[in-house]
Amino acid sequence: MSGRSYLDWNATAPLCAEARAAMVAALDVTGNPSSVHAEGRAARALLGRAREQVAALAGVSPEQVIFTSGATEGAALVAAQYDRVSALATEHDCVHVHATAEIGVDGTGRALPVPEETTGLVAIQAANSETGVLQAPRPVAGADLLVDAVQVFGRCPFDFAASGADWAIVSAHKLGGPKGVGAVIVKPGRDPAPLLRGGGQERRRRAGTENLVGVAGFGAAAAHAARNLATGVWNSVEERRHELEGLLRDAAPDSQVAGQGAPRLPNTVCLVTPGWRGETQVMQMDLAGFAVSAGSACSSGKVGPSRVLSAMGLDAVAASSSLRVSLGPDTTRDTLAAFAAAWTGSYRRFRRKAA
Template sequence: MPEPRRPRIYLDWNATTPLRPEARAAMAAAWDVIGNPSSVHTEGRAARALVEGARAAVARSLGAEPRGVIFTSGGTEANVLALAPGLRGPAAPPVARLLVSAVEHASVLAGGRFRPEDITRVAVTPDGVVDLDDLRRRLADGPPALVSVLHANNETGAIQPITEIAELVRAAGGLLHVDAIQALGRIACRLPELGADLVSVSAHKVGGPKGVGALVLRDGLVPAEPLIRGGGQEQNRRGGTENVPGIAAFGAAVDAAMAGREHEAGRQGRLRGAMEAGLMEHPGTVVFSSHVQRLPNTTLVSAPGLRAETTVIAFDLEGIAVSSGSACSSGKVAPSHVLAAMQVPADLAQGAIRLSMGWDTTESGIARLLEAWRKITGVLGRGVIRTAPGTVLKKG
């Protein structure tokens, strides 16, 4: 008799997370609330209560005021909403240019609503951390700027020195936007401690549904003109009827993530340490950004002779979901702009794969990953892998 199929191992949590039970329950309950949250009757007020409860949860997780939370369709929209000239508020400078680090998410590198000629990239160190000297020079070379930096990189997991960056930006009279989409629920990221003016977050990175996010502003700051015009929703900052079930689920997911954050950070950090020790047994293996603080769940790894696309397929055939460190929206593998900015040699960059854990990652799952890694690195190093009887994928 054939051996029973082993359960699959999911190690792509930085791409998206499973829906938490708490979020699923909140979403299901919200489906039965029929009112429009802008209506003043009983049904409308019930829907409004769900939205405002979630707004309070998101604000609480970031140490912000609920009135500063603007719900969006996801992290990309939150980033684009943030990145615009014309931010207003008490003592808010009239920022006319944008500085972004060279390792930002594509939605930030695109520059939002700034003109291309008003966007400047800031260099990073070989560990993927913002070069503070380069940032200082660029802040001094022009009028007040909006600076946008990832709190934690989605590929390497490297955590940026946000408080130091905030001090430089503040001294130069600018504003700071932090993309905390990977950080929320994994590490501490509160606006007051970070010194951030705007923060972007996304539901599906913390166990909520896809298609919901938020831009969170420090008290008193008002974004530029809305991206979506229409009714007066979200305090006239984002038109369109709110996605009540998705928003309610976002709030529940955030609360659950925050409640277990410290425990999971410790547990996943220990698993990662054991995993990386096993990965490094293969000669020439490199773990990127290993000399700086990283998200406890994230490893970006490569070894000489590997090609990311082939390696990801090989892991999938072993029942393990991982991703390329350079996957683009088409699902194909493109050169990683993050590793290019870190000046990683092309032969190593082309083999980079990302392993990211979550709350259901176990020791046995990591043991299976290492078993597959030894098999894959051995077979791919010889140039071929067999995917099924009579089928061969050649390396490269």
């Protein structure tokens, strides 16, 4: 769609050229990875290469990667191994839905200490999709640790072993891969009981013929993301994010950036303007040619305050008044200046009506 600017990378990143090329090539691979003939071996080799690429980005061995349909399936697979799941109050819905107990956060969105007597599974997201707030997950003596690494994977360095995690979930479409494919990363020696049964795929941990085209795209996107991290691309994104926040704060002193006092993803701005509903802002910016959001894409269409912002202590009005702008490496300063100008114009009209 010409004349539009995409500023919703936390919902999904545009498909990168490397992933597209890998997927097109995989379409011509006829064999089933489970077949023993030459065509099957070629498909299995493609699957293995992608597994190596994803594993390299997480700093693990390929055997630790279980391909899934996405982070939602991954979260369900991990949660199914436990009777008790303690999750951050700000966790993504795909993890939070399994929680039997909540872990609170402070006003910046950072996790409060996990009670030492906690058992079962503790789920701590590495980065919040709405605010971009980064966590520093730490193991709890009597519990296993699940890290939702969806938003950091490919944007910030992520070392699975160093995190102390027993499990991590990641998703291809957040780092320039296709939608509908993700992975669970497991600690060596883990052998989860499968949710999907009926075949021996993924070392009997996830039955069903692998999505070879999607997995090939995931692997290529992971390799592309690794190169971007190595060259410091996201440091430049963070500089542009700071500039955008300055423009927005200058235009609207009554607005606040959620989680500003905490470390955040390099690309995420969650701007709260009390009384100006997030859905209204999204529609006005859409009409102006900018794709932004009012929070997690998986929660879009739900009317009411943001669960994330409410957990951070914002009242119902403020928690209903957020706008999320998430950038990517190809987001230019000119685009952000144009967005700030369009948003400022809408903000001034809102203030005039509210006066």
